[in-house]
Amino acid sequence: MQSLLLIVGVLLFSCVDAINIYVLPEGGNDTSPLQYGLMFEDINHAGDGGLYAELIRNRAFQGSTVYPANLDGYEPVNGAVLSLKNLSNPLSSSMPSSLNVAKGVQNGIIGFANTGWWGIEVKPHNYAGSFYVKGDYDGDFSVSLQSITTGDVLATARVKARCGVHDWTEHRYNLRPTRQASDTNNTLSITFDTKDLKDESLDFNLISLFPPTWNNRPNGLRIDLVEALSELDAKFLRFPGGSDIEGLLSPYWYKWNETVGPLKDRMSRPSAWGYEESNGIGLIEYMNWCDDLGLEPILAVWDGHYLSGEVINEADLQPYIEDTLNQLEFLMGSVETTYGSWRASLGYPKPWKINYVEIGNEDNLYGGLDTYIAYRFKAYFDAITAKYPDITVMESLTGMPSPQRAASDYHQYTTPDGFVSQFSYFDQFPIDNRTLNGEVATVYPNNPSNSVAWGSPFPLYPWWIGSVAEAVFLIGEERNSPKIIGASYAPTFRNINSWAWSPTLIAFDADSSHTSLSTSWHVIKLLSRNRIAHNLPTTSSEGGIGPIYWVAGQGDKPESYLFKAAVYNSTGDMSVAVTFSGSRAKSATLTVLSSQDPNASNYPGGPEVVQTNVSSVVAKSEGVFQFTLPNLSVAVLTTE
Structure with missing residues (x-):
């Protein structure tokens, strides 16, 4: 004793x-x-409409059989008729639908406005935007930020049309408001004069507007939200999920190769959390995020299991394993390799280093456990370690028989008392197979049975006694540090206008002054910054x-x-x-x-x-x- x-x-x-x-x-x-880190997936509009700084909602009208393409976020200006078109020559195969803007009953200035992700924050700094147009028009476009509350035009730019009947042409613009808007009830509008229109309509796609981003990255991240993460002094980032990598059903698993390259070539996909996601934050954006904050990437990869319960048979699994190896070559391969050369062609000749790969996510759920133990994990483990022996390969659960050097991932959502009761949880864990606490959060109040009523509403925000209980658990983890890779709260973000899960570490909306740092954020900051x-x-x-x-x-x-x-x-x-x-x-x-x-x-x-x-x-x-x-x-x- x-x-x-x-x-x-x-x-x-x-x-x-x-x-x-x-x-x-x-x-x-x-x-x-890596004692404390971050976990990210696009849940609660954490990516689109959140950390991803793009201000235009539904910028490319992408959809799927799960979430069909639509015109959400768009309004006509001056009687224009807006419709969704699937043209014979779309902007790209990844963006088959586009916005058609046609004359209504009146001539003159017409167009459309976008209301953003439940608002657009307007401040006196530079905004960079672009849009693609196809049609016969030789006039100017007027691009404006306007307040719905006051009617004031906050910034405007005139863009000379360079569009043609048969080809899509990109138009770029910059806006610089002279003052801050009174609130986020603002729109971006694009209008044109019908007198210069040679046909009845124009087609638009990939309509974009970015504010300044963290580290001035193109296609970058929202500054105030990254600042909140930076203050935590986190040491790793587990991405891109979470349940989101699994996909709701076939064929919508997370395909890394559809998240890189020009935006117009990136496929969207139905997320696991109720909306179509743009893949604007793709594999390279994740790696830039790691570089900018000094984070160790923990890469989660799809492993043949959907949230629907569908599982890839053992005989059919090899192409998906090869896809993971291709992803690792894209990240770490020299410019002489096939996928390393592709990375270099995108402006990143220097390879990154991946030390941790997690196989799947929570494969103990949704009918995945038997096949995960029987063949899926071992197949991925053997293939990855054969080519990259220095990579630590992680199971997406704990408690299964583990190959030597394999790590595991423990997720715990419980009550305050539940966390306190697990203070000594890791005392008996083996030191040879280290554990990541990849998802940790108090989600339900104390109760006589000390259980979580799954399916019932959870609190909207972390609360103090729960955050203290998390600290007890995390301190228990710290004392077992040789067995532990690190810990991260989950989920990290929630847009309070549209969400599927609470509580979260950070809550936000379009107004950066509303960004709320939870009680758990304060606890993790204290523990993480004092290592x-x-x-x-x-x-x-x-x-x-x-x-x-x-x-x-x-x-x-x-x-x-x-x-x-x-x-x-x-x-x-x-x-x-x-x-x-x-x-x-x-x-x-x-x-x-x-x-x-x-x-x-x-x-x-x-x-x-x-x-x-x-x-x-x-x-x-x-x-x-x-x-x-x-x-x-x-x-x-x-x-x-």
Whole structure:
């Protein structure tokens, strides 16, 4: 028992108001460099209408048998007649439908307006746009940002037509408003004069408008949302899913090769979450995101299983395995290889490095488990490791017999008490097969059965007691760091205008001032930005279980020590005394997160419910740092 306490390095106790904790100078273990990261899939309009900075909704009228093409987001201007056409010579095979704008009962200026993704934020900076046109017209186009609320034209540009009857021609424009709009109730309109129209109508497609993007990337990401992610100091990105890689049904699995190259050549696909997605954030955009934020890519690949339960037979699986190998060659191959050459032709001659590949997603669900164990995982594992022996190949679940060096992915959505009960969950996990906690979130309130009522509504936003419980679980994970790759909250984003899942780490709409950073975001930020590089064993003056949970160790800098703790359901304030036996530090910084209401949430337009208290703690005799932590708090002590 004594050796277990030293290895674990974390002690729990109940019904005490004070505790002395001694952090030993030797022993312990190095931690994972990827302790906290991000998980992303296009759910809740996290991509289209969210992180992907494109402001035009339904820009290319793409659809499928699941979500047919439509004119959502478009309105006629001055009596124009708008219709969806499938022309004999479309813009591309990926964009077969286009917008036809025809004269109505009146001549003059006509056109269309797009209302954006439930609004368009207009600020005094540059907007870059483009559109494709086909038809016989030799006048000018007028492109404008206009306020519906006030009627004011906020910016306008005139674009000389260069279109023809038989060919699609791209037109580019720039807009720079001189002031910020009063709200996001704005439109982008494109109009033209019928007197210069030689036929009855014009056809439009791939209508685009981008604000400034993160790192000024073309086809890039929304700045305020990336800023929120950047503050977390995350170390990995698991993408592109999630359930979204699986596909609702055949043949709509995630095809990586349809997400690269010019936008006009990118196929859309029906997402798993209720809408057609554009693949605007494609494989290269994901890798740019990793480069920009210093994230380790964890690439999830399709493995022959649909959400409908359909599974590819073993005899028919090889082409899909080859597709994954082609994807890896695209990312990592030299310019002399077939797919590395394709990457280079797109402007990326330097290969990326992939160290982690996850095979599928949650293959224990929807009838996938038997075939996953029987042949699917092994087939992918053998093929990938044969060609790329340094890649860590991950199972999409835990608990199955694993090949040596294979890792696993543990997902947990539970109650606050459920997370606290799993504080020691990873204590018995094998050290040879490391685990990613790829999806972690409190989704349901505490209840007598400590269970989640799947199918019933979940809370809209994370709430404080749930976030503290997540901290307890994550601290338990940190103490088992040699067994753990890292952890990520899921889902990350929710557009509050259209969503399929709550709660999420971040909620947003078209107005960047409404972006809401949840209680869980604050907890993860504190834990992630204060990284323990080497766990150290601890001893304590008390024994037992609850209500304080902690881990301690050395930081990245020489002579730096950290102590992380969460207090869950104590009877009062906790008096804590921490001694770092190997430290000569005389002072430390204590950061404590708390809230007045255990059920309080951050939400768009609401007050900040997380209280952050930062103070200096001076060491007493024999290097003891003494402080008090309130119930339902998360804290980090860092020596100086």
